[in-house]
Amino acid sequence: MRAGSAQVLMAMIWRDLRLAMRRRGQLAHPLLFLTLITVLFPLALGPDPKQLGAIAVGIIWVGALVAVTMTLSDLYRSDRDDGWLEQLMVSGHPMVLVAIGRSFSHWLTTGLPLLLLTPLFASFLNMPEQLLSTLLLSLLLGTPTLSLIGNIVAALTVGIGRSGFLVGLLVLPLYVPVLLFAAGAVNAQAGGLSPDAHLLMLAAIATLAATLTPWATAAALRTSLSSN
Amino acid sequence: MANKQKKNPIVLFIHKTGSPEYFYKLSGRFLPWLIAITTILTAWGLYQALYVVPPDYQQSESYRILFIHVPSAWMSMFIYAAMAVMAFIALVWRIKVAEICAMASAPIGAAFTFITLCTGALWGKPMWGAYWVWDARMTSELVLLFIYLGIIALYRSIDDRRAAARVASIMALVGLVNLPIIHYSVEWWTTLHQGQTIRLTGPSSIDASMLPPLIIMAVATKTYFIAAMLANARNMLIEQDRNKSWVRRLIGDAP
Numbered sequence: 001m002r003a004g005s006a007q008v009l010m011a012m013i014w015r016d017l018r019l020a021m022r023r024r025g026q027l028a029h030p031l032l033f034l035t036l037i038t039v040l041f042p043l044a045l046g047p048d049p050k051q052l053g054a055i056a057v058g059i060i061w062v063g064a065l066v067a068v069t070m071t072l073s074d075l076y077r078s079d080r081d082d083g084w085l086e087q088l089m090v091s092g093h094p095m096v097l098v099a100i101g102r103s104f105s106h107w108l109t110t111g112l113p114l115l116l117l118t119p120l121f122a123s124f125l126n127m128p129e130q131l132l133s134t135l136l137l138s139l140l141l142g143t144p145t146l147s148l149i150g151n152i153v154a155a156l157t158v159g160i161g162r163s164g165f166l167v168g169l170l171v172l173p174l175y176v177p178v179l180l181f182a183a184g185a186v187n188a189q190a191g192g193l194s195p196d197a198h199l200l201m202l203a204a205i206a207t208l209a210a211t212l213t214p215w216a217t218a219a220a221l222r223t224s225l226s227s228n
Numbered sequence: 229m230a231n232k233q234k235k236n237p238i239v240l241f242i243h244k245t246g247s248p249e250y251f252y253k254l255s256g257r258f259l260p261w262l263i264a265i266t267t268i269l270t271a272w273g274l275y276q277a278l279y280v281v282p283p284d285y286q287q288s289e290s291y292r293i294l295f296i297h298v299p300s301a302w303m304s305m306f307i308y309a310a311m312a313v314m315a316f317i318a319l320v321w322r323i324k325v326a327e328i329c330a331m332a333s334a335p336i337g338a339a340f341t342f343i344t345l346c347t348g349a350l351w352g353k354p355m356w357g358a359y360w361v362w363d364a365r366m367t368s369e370l371v372l373l374f375i376y377l378g379i380i381a382l383y384r385s386i387d388d389r390r391a392a393a394r395v396a397s398i399m400a401l402v403g404l405v406n407l408p409i410i411h412y413s414v415e416w417w418t419t420l421h422q423g424q425t426i427r428l429t430g431p432s433s434i435d436a437s438m439l440p441p442l443i444i445m446a447v448a449t450k451t452y453f454i455a456a457m458l459a460n461a462r463n464m465l466i467e468q469d470r471n472k473s474w475v476r477r478l479i480g481d482a483p
Binding site: 220 | 375378382385391398401409414416
């Protein structure tokens, strides 16, 4: 008897999370990376709190984009190498389930930890405290889109060795709207305006991404797998 | 096939051009004509644009770069749309010629985008006093260039040519969905940050005397694109099919 789609999805997410917990060191890589970025900027720009506070949002968001990008090239690599993806493709379960499950587990292991550590980065950079809630909200609405779009690119490049720069070249232009609206929300708040419009746009983009990207990821996985 | 005569001529044409050999021969017949038309139109359009049309009352002579800048900007978007349509055809019907045409378009589109950015920067220096301004259209054009480069890089980094074309085609379609979102988000971003934005196109209502060279150049860039794309696709096709019998017959290597 075949398991239902919901069961398969839950099993996949559960598997991803267990694998992530067994490789705890890798889990910390994006966080360490972003911490280093937030340390390097004050070193380069000088410790003036006012100047740092003004550009803190930009540093955190750009750092988050790059940190997420760096996790993408390994997202499907080991599953392709050990044949897991191929087995799944011949099993008859829709590849869309892999795309949805992997996007969600990727967000849980990358976007969410970044979100939880952001108060630390914000205080490193002397960001005004009243902006923190908006920044966290923008990360909450924006990082799922990063995982969803990132999954497409990860699936497209799964057959390519040493794809780090290529992944960056492909994915960062697609991240531009998220960056604009997320940083725009916080900057609007800083300028005394309501950040709601920007946050709603972020939510709209996240909804659109959640609806469309799994199909693109599934198509990309099928294409990448059938080629070799 | 029994009902061969009943076939719609358009469908028949599409089926025939889907064959690499037929495509190669047909495009070879079109190509000299396209190159000739492009050369004549470009020469005529540039002559009109540089000598015949009077200088602008505000921008004097430097506005003439518009006759290259604007058709290039149109082409940068037109080629993306054309590439995405061919990528879609390639993915749905798995037609090799469509794959190759889509991939042959990408470098030409990137070149037009690059020309648009360069001419825009050259025009911006005397007009705005800076080569680069974070104007909405300039920024989205820059992002478009990166998307083109990403597609080209993706296509080149996979060894299996057909798989590479399909993977890059998916990327082209993903970019197609994203481009409007990028465009409008950038537009909103600049209007929020700068208040009154400088419009990229100088005169909002263009003088009637400036229109003919612009249209000639727009047509010339279209025929150039078709010619360059076909020439590029033909080369890619015979390289990819170099072990097939039709290419061996073509180069006189097989009976």
